Amino acid sequence: MGILQSNQTPGSAAELDEFVMLRRQIHAAPEIGGDTPDTSALVADKLQALGYEVHRNVGGHGVVGVLKVGDSPRSIGLRADMDALPMGEKNAFAHASKIPGRMHACGHDGHTAILLAAAAQLAATRQFNGTLNVIFQPDEEGLAGAKAMIDDGLFERFPCDSVYALHNMPGLPVGTCVVQAGPTMASSERVSIRITGKGGHGAMPELSVDPVMALNSLISGIQTIKSRNLSVEDYAVISIGMIQAGTVYNIIPDEACMLLSVRTDTAQTQQKINSRIDALAKGHAESYGVEIDVQFTQLAPALCNSDHESTLLRDSLRPLFADGALLDKMPKKVMGTEDFAYMLQARPGCYFMLGNGTGEFHGCSVHNPHYDFNDALVKIGADCWVKWVQDYLR
Numbered sequence: 001m002g003i004l005q006s007n008q009t010p011g012s013a014a015e016l017d018e019f020v021m022l023r024r025q026i027h028a029a030p031e032i033g034g035d036t037p038d039t040s041a042l043v044a045d046k047l048q049a050l051g052y053e054v055h056r057n058v059g060g061h062g063v064v065g066v067l068k069v070g071d072s073p074r075s076i077g078l079r080a081d082m083d084a085l086p087m088g089e090k091n092a093f094a095h096a097s098k099i100p101g102r103m104h105a106c107g108h109d110g111h112t113a114i115l116l117a118a119a120a121q122l123a124a125t126r127q128f129n130g131t132l133n134v135i136f137q138p139d140e141e142g143l144a145g146a147k148a149m150i151d152d153g154l155f156e157r158f159p160c161d162s163v164y165a166l167h168n169m170p171g172l173p174v175g176t177c178v179v180q181a182g183p184t185m186a187s188s189e190r191v192s193i194r195i196t197g198k199g200g201h202g203a204m205p206e207l208s209v210d211p212v213m214a215l216n217s218l219i220s221g222i223q224t225i226k227s228r229n230l231s232v233e234d235y236a237v238i239s240i241g242m243i244q245a246g247t248v249y250n251i252i253p254d255e256a257c258m259l260l261s262v263r264t265d266t267a268q269t270q271q272k273i274n275s276r277i278d279a280l281a282k283g284h285a286e287s288y289g290v291e292i293d294v295q296f297t298q299l300a301p302a303l304c305n306s307d308h309e310s311t312l313l314r315d316s317l318r319p320l321f322a323d324g325a326l327l328d329k330m331p332k333k334v335m336g337t338e339d340f341a342y343m344l345q346a347r348p349g350c351y352f353m354l355g356n357g358t359g360e361f362h363g364c365s366v367h368n369p370h371y372d373f374n375d376a377l378v379k380i381g382a383d384c385w386v387k388w389v390q391d392y393l394r
Helices: 013-028 037-049 108-125 145-151 211-222 267-288 307-320 340-346 376-392
Strands: 053-058 062-069 075-081 130-137 162-170 182-185 188-196 236-245 255-264 291-300 303-305 349-357
Touching: 013 037, 013 108, 013 376, 037 053, 037 062, 037 108, 037 130, 062 108, 062 145, 075 108, 075 340, 075 376, 108 130, 108 162, 108 376, 130 145, 145 340, 162 307, 162 340, 162 376, 188 211, 188 267, 211 236, 211 255, 211 267, 236 267, 255 267, 267 291, 303 307, 303 340, 303 349, 307 349, 307 376, 340 349, 349 376
Parallel strands: 075 130, 075 162, 162 349
Antiparallel strands: 053 062, 062 130, 182 303, 188 255, 188 291, 236 255
16 A cells, blocks of 8 residues: 555545455454464555554564654554464455454454554654654564564663553444443453362272362362352453363373463452462362462453543544444443553553444454454554544644
């Protein structure tokens, strides 16, 4: 894409159609994890054509475009994710994935198109004073891309007074926006538990120390944490996703293992859960005469929007939405995880939602083989970014 033609205005139908087609182009050729060379190159080339100072390979295949207008020292960062999911697509439309086992099933193709459309409008109009940093991140689904860019000096190389991101939300009507202050998305933690006993013949259990019995009791204990150790205000989901023990029916194994997923919306609740898991493990080790090793791996922290920045953003976007369509709270709690939380730990800011639509098609959940991003959001989202940058860097 080139600079806007003389017969086009920023945000015109012709211009937006071009970004819709770009979205579908990205959808048809999905790249996963941190391996997004083609998508990153496409983004970088577009930004360069628009007149941005382009920085490639930030934290891997991350791309940052910088546009300075005027003399203000103020700066802002807008982030979009670029990666797809390792799953097959079951849609039959023309822009469906051409690569088996890969699919843009979360709308990152749309988020990328939205930010590029906004970048084009902001470059054409230049109605702000300060520095705009547009950040295109790989590997959000692996919860590693944001941290990789930060570790590569993202905010030192491209200073941002505050940073923002958006996500589509199936099930919410198109034209609905949610800007929620405070805890908004859950943390994600993997807990690995290994129980070591003493194996033996199934016919002589008295000569063994059975780790399976300890595992069975520990599972029951872990399931009581939510109901007996947390208050009703503490949001948490604890799921046991993997259990492994033994090889055949008549041998008591030496070891039994399980993996847990723990999701919470605050660090305080997460610490409560971890402390209780640790205490249960120690108690079971003593009671059953086994050794229990517990490893906690933080995949992403809870995402918490800054109160001040969320209020300013909501006030800025209000004229773009009908009465009652700009919400300050999600209709129901969302316990999904978003690694933009790492950026919000480093800088104040806000992560907000745009309704992707309702019904069987655009209301289809993300991470579903029938999902598709609603192209109507290209204009809605770009309008949000343009309005916010112009207000923030007034």
